Amino acid sequence: xxxxxxxxxxxxxxxxxxxxxxxxxxxxxxxxxxxxxxxxxxxxxxxxxxxxxxxxxxxxxxxxxxxxxxxxxxxxxxxxxxxxxxxxxxxxxxxxxxxxxxxxxxxxxxxxxxxxxxxxxxxxxxxxxxxxxxxxxxxxxxxxxxxxxxxxxxxxxxxxxxxxxxxxxxxxxxxxxxxxxxxxxxxxxxxxxxxxxxxxxxxxxxxxxxxxxxxxxxxxxxxxxxxxxxxxxxxxxxxxxxxxxxxxxxxxxxxxxxxxxxxxxxxxxxxxxxxxxxxxxxxxxxxxxxxxxxxxxxxxxxxxxxxxxxxxxxxxxxxxxxxxxxxx
Numbered sequence: 001x002x003x004x005x006x007x008x009x010x011x012x013x014x015x016x017x018x019x020x021x022x023x024x025x026x027x028x029x030x031x032x033x034x035x036x037x038x039x040x041x042x043x044x045x046x047x048x049x050x051x052x053x054x055x056x057x058x059x060x061x062x063x064x065x066x067x068x069x070x071x072x073x074x075x076x077x078x079x080x081x082x083x084x085x086x087x088x089x090x091x092x093x094x095x096x097x098x099x100x101x102x103x104x105x106x107x108x109x110x111x112x113x114x115x116x117x118x119x120x121x122x123x124x125x126x127x128x129x130x131x132x133x134x135x136x137x138x139x140x141x142x143x144x145x146x147x148x149x150x151x152x153x154x155x156x157x158x159x160x161x162x163x164x165x166x167x168x169x170x171x172x173x174x175x176x177x178x179x180x181x182x183x184x185x186x187x188x189x190x191x192x193x194x195x196x197x198x199x200x201x202x203x204x205x206x207x208x209x210x211x212x213x214x215x216x217x218x219x220x221x222x223x224x225x226x227x228x229x230x231x232x233x234x235x236x237x238x239x240x241x242x243x244x245x246x247x248x249x250x251x252x253x254x255x256x257x258x259x260x261x262x263x264x265x266x267x268x269x270x271x272x273x274x275x276x277x278x279x280x281x282x283x284x285x286x287x288x289x290x291x292x293x294x295x296x297x298x299x300x301x302x303x304x305x306x307x308x309x310x311x312x313x314x315x316x317x318x319x320x321x322x323x324x325x326x327x328x
Contacts, residue, residue, distance in 0.1 A: 020081045020128035021169035023136070023177060027200040027220050028208065029267055030275070030318035034072045039312035041065040041283055047304040048105060054246040055301060058105025062305075064096040067312075083126045089142075091118040093236075106247055107290065107301060116238045116255070119143045124163075131169070136179070138163040145239035156252075157239050159184060165196065173200040185213060185235040186258045186287070189295070216265075224269040232261050233286075239294055254294045258286045261310065272321050277314040282307060 041064070048058040069091040077084035095111045097104070120142035128134045143157040161184065167177025177196035185192055194213060200206035209215040209230075216230035240253040247253065263281035270276055290301040 021134040035316040037314035039067040041310040044306040044308040061098040089120045136165040226267045228265040254291045279312040
């Protein structure tokens with residue numbers, strides 16, 4: 001769940017926080033315009049079970065699970081009281097299995113080197129009612145699945161997420177809020193509640209959280225280096241159109257996953273507007289299922305993926321310091 005605006009949520013100290021409320025607090029990282037990231041999860045086992053005799057059970061070993069992401073955000077309206085942000089994203093993930101052959105489990109052979117893509121557009125609207133109260137509306141549409149440029153059909157792959165939130169700015173160092181998301185954090189589209197809690201305790205320590213989706217303890221070593229420790233829930237839903245039996249006997253398959261990552265993260269300025277981040281930790285899948293129809297509750301295949309460590313790197317652009325200093 002996301003209550004905060006991707007490009008403006010960090011509430012830079014340049015804004016007069018005593019005049020208009022916002023979700024961010026002092027000490028949070030800078031707002032981001034463009035983000036490029038890559039995660040790798042190596043060497044873990046997978047066990048699959050199905051009650052359908054045509055599909056059967058399987059076991060395998062995944063050498064690599066790669067995740068790549070590019071996001072860009074731009075303010076269409078950027079006034080002290082009202083902000084309208086437009087964002088685009090392109091994400092993909094792929095599985096590389098060990099020792100596949102013609103007799104290997106059908107799902108594994110299909111997923112091998114298959115790019116599961118997500119191409120999205122979002123619009124977020126943040127409005128401050130006064131110096132204490134604010135609300136956020138975000139609408140996001142994504143094309144999620146195994147499509148290529150030759151077979152893409154918007155109606156077949158479109159997934160929609162809506163966020164609504166209302167919050168209170170207690171002080172420049174303390175912000176809370178409540179909200180709802182209609183989305184895919186736990187795989188299947190449904191309504192999920194959330195509680196925003198952002199608080200800076202002193203010059204070095206703070207907490208950033210949208211519970212239960214994520215929580216991070218922040219340590220500000222200095223203005224150019226930040227450290228985090230916490231967890232993050234991640235979920236996805238992909239529509240699959242398989243052309244080989246036995247999976248091709250099911251017209252509209254849907255792969256849903258939910259996992260939790262315990263993480264350690266460092267963010268560091270490279271040069272003024274350019275930052276990088278390194279993140280690592282342990283990922284445990286909560287649920288990984290293939291369904292016989294999009295939106296169905298009937299599980300065709302239940303996958304059990306072993307927990308594994310992961311590492312990620314990220315580059316992102318932030319507003320140049322000379323730009324923000326003009327607004328002081």
